[in-house]
Amino acid sequence: MGPLNYTVAFGTKGYPVVHLLWALIILSLIVVAAITVLTLAGILRRLRERRDATDAHLRSDAINLVPLERGGRGLSLVYIGTGISAALLLATAIWTFFTLDAVSIRPQQPAPPMTIDIIAHQWWWEVRYESSSPAQQFVTANEIHIPTGVRVYFKLHSDDVIHSFWVPQLTGKTDVIPGYENVTWLEADRPGTYRGQCGEYCGLQHAHMAFAVVAQEPAQFAAWKAQQLQPAAPPDSALAAQGQQDFQVHCGICHRVRGTTADGILGPDLTHLMSRASIGADTLPNTPGDLSGWIADPQHIKPGNLMPAVALSGSQLTDIRSYLETLE
Amino acid sequence: MSATPFERIPEIQSPNPQLEHKLEQMWKSKPGIRRWLTTVDHKEIGVMYLVTAFGFLVLGGIEALFMRLQLAGPNGHLLTAQQYNEIFSMHGNTMIFWYAFPILSGFGNYLWPLLLGSRDMAFPRLNAFSYWLFLASGLFLYSSWLVGAPPNDGWFNYTPLASRQFNPGPNIDFYTLSLVFFGLSLTAGGVNFLVTTLRTRCPGMSVNRFPVLIWGTLSANAAGLFAVPVVSVACIMLWLDRNFGAHFFNASNGGQPLLWQHLFWMFAHPWVYMIVLPAMGIVSDLLPTFCRRPLVGYTAVVLSTILTMMIGFGVWLHHMFATGLPSLGMAFFAATSILITLPSGVQLFCWLATIYTGRPVFTTAFHFLAGYMFVFVIGGVSGFMSGAAPVDWQLTDTYWVVAHIHYVLIGWNLFAVMAGMYYWFPKMTGRMLNEKLGKWNFWTMFIGFNVAFFTMHITGLAGMPRRVYTYPAGIGWHIPNLISTVGAFVLTVGILLFFINVFYSKRYGVRAGRNPWDAHSLEWATTSPPPPYNFPVIPSVASRHPLWEKRLKEGDGESVLERGAVLDHHHETFGVTAMDGEPEVILKMPSESYMPLLTTCALSVLFAGLVSRSWWCAGAGALLTVILSVVWLWPLAEAGQREVPADVL
């Protein structure tokens, strides 16, 4: 199944939950099968009686001819069924308590190794890497890199309505609620890209509010982080330089590229746009063609999203795209 | 002993043509169209409830089919995001509020006085009023399409997405006001059902002899009196937030978004039980007839019904497991949510034992009951899985939950409703539904339903969130969605077959006698369809199965159906003691009236004024409502409400 299939998990938070999930699925299937078989057994019993009986009434299919009887020992079936159910339910409740305990947040002694601040917007994710030293802080969007084997904590804030932070193969949902700070954690035990998705209906483009968690070996993660901490490289061609000018005029009100005068905070930080695999909160792959299409008419691709279609000439579009392609 | 002018000794007779003629003249509705506008006959109101609720089922179904077409493949573009969001919201509201409970109220209205052996509900005009309010609130909700602003925030309408800031149109005002409007209908109906059960029954109908449907509907309506106020309050608060700048739910305005969720689910979880317990009551009452034996564990079933309803008030937080609750609270609500399965399990085992130790007769109704066992257990286990909080963090808001809610709403509700229709249609119309068409009806519905919705469990496990208007290709959601769409259309064919069967059998069906199923309860003791006065003489019962007791040799004494109190001075029935059903008063009831309809119209003016922010219009509606209510409640001499001795009348 696909990348959001949560019947598999990768990491210390996912495992206990996925074990419980599978146990409950199997238990449920057994219960459904048992009840179905028992119902059918009751029906078959009557069919056989109808076939074998010599009494015309018992053979009858006319309801008023079939004799009424207060059949015996029905209640014992109820007692047995209820007893078994109670035991299973109790066991489930206890297993649930243990799982809750295993995955819950505890005060960290000492401070958690890594904390990422997530700010959910209609309809994208702002990702702020926290650090006690300002030089180690940076901001990105829609693509969260983490080192493998490390418990990563997330502080969840919302800029507008309620969203839900959900990376099915790493962690279940935690709602992102305006006016509150919710906290969750996850840990990936092997490298890979894990898809995340907003899990709470949040308006028009709830369908297009995905993100990715990229788990990397600690060394690779450190390299990625070092690169993210850099401001944007200066344009390497005349076209890109013109693009930077146009970008700063037309796009800089909402988007930030560190190291330039584009300093907007309403949209995603684009300083290292080319390091990300997708655009528009995982609406399109990050290819030059899709990027052009997106800039030219974001309302066509993701109707109702808060990025307006800016009136750009063909050449402006080309040079802005050329500039963006330099933002490695 | 001589009677005072305010008392009399009821005359005891056997039914005779003279008496029946007199009662017919006294009870029958007005002729022509006025019949439907003024009726207070619970049977006619019950039929109006059923027809209207089926109408809403059709509307919600059409909306569902649009969604299924949109989702049949990836990147669908039949609907825009806005249209899809409006349609899924209207689908949810229509089915959960305007179909699922009213359809059961339809059965309740039609059947209660017949099951309890009385002539009508305790408040006949209030009964008509609750119907008109139901219809008017539904029309009010659907009028939002006319101004292009239907509710678009789902059936649970979370704030602050529903606040003016993020949802500036009147969409959500239609949502809040239509729910308040509908709540009036529920309250009126709830009071009526409660007083009817406690007061207007035949002699000997003690509480331990109630059919289980009575217990189910009673629990549901009692719960409604406790649960409906909270959604009305929440909706009024949200409406004030949106229109008068109150600070209840919008975080950027100092409000608490989670308070909406608490208030909504404190209502909506009991509501889920309210729309299934009466349906489960139908199953408990029908199985004995078709298995040719009394229900196994009547007491257990009744206690489970009541217990489920009570625990139903203590599990609302399991809808909020992902909101960041403290672990202790989470553990408590996980435990209650898992354990609430147990009383439902008890009922399931009682049904199973009834089938196993009985002699099932394989009618269409029994097919639906047996199918019910299967979908009931699937809906049950998927619900109990959601109670395990850490698992719910995955399941919640995915198609898993969509599957679960449809197993509960279609499985636990509609399958019982279908069984009920096949069972009581002969009583309502005097003709049987066609059994051959019925089998086709069952199998297409059963297969289509399971194909559509069992598959959604898979879609959910594959991680598809609910309420997305489209999805990308290549992430494993295409095939299950396509299967669900096909299943939805098969289910639609099944439901169409039902409607065809109704229209066909209404005219050409085999004539039913009084008791075509050789069933056990009182409604089968009168003609099919019953006369407007239900019973020419008030029966008295001495057992749980008055029509079976001789053959089963049960009861303390004997039920007497062919001889009883006449009560022919006016619209009259017995008022009895609440527990034992001993007559203590002869109640007099009002006859036909335009007032319920007129008062509903006045309230519609009020709500139209509120939603359009025309305060003069709202004020006029409110004033009119007060005036009409006073006229309505004016004490009537013939109903024994004024100090006039009865022998003067």
Next chain:
Amino acid sequence: MSSEAFPVQPPLPMGSIGRMASGTWGVVFLVISESMIFAYLAFGYFYFSSQPHYGPWPPDGPPSWFYPGWETAVAFAGSLSVWWANRAVARGDRAGLLSGLAVSLLLSLGFVALQGLDWYHQPTGFATDPYSSFYYLITGFHLAHVVVGVIMFAVVLLWSGLGYFGPVRHTPVKVAKIYWYFVTIVWLIVLFTLDVTPYFGWKPYQVH
């Protein structure tokens, strides 16, 4: 075969009589449901007050008892007068019925006036802050029920004046009594919520 279907021998009363009238039962269930409104309003109020980041609740300290105190007295006096009216009608005392209902009507109008004055003297408006929104919401819901009580008293007074009621038939008078008892009892819930609980450990806001 039992010879008699219906073994009741004594004559049964007919029509709308006291405890046995359907209207009496109906209003009891109606006010139970209406009471829940106030329980849920109180839940919302306490939910807000328990949120730590709100600072003081109420923001300006516990409210004054002046108007609520008088309102309490008026509500109880109304219960007393409508009880008196019921006692009178049961004894066939027409003057007592009319005067009891008239006094109840005046007291209910007095309650409306007091609540209006209380609102008029509030320094904050409905949309000032969450506390004031709740204050007006809860008192407003109660006031709406009082207004229904006013209408009820007026109409029942009119009907009594028309001579409809006597020792046997007077269910509407009884219904008005039950309803006003309910208004009084939920007023106590409102009073406890808004005017008593703030005294349990209200602390002025500490600037961190």
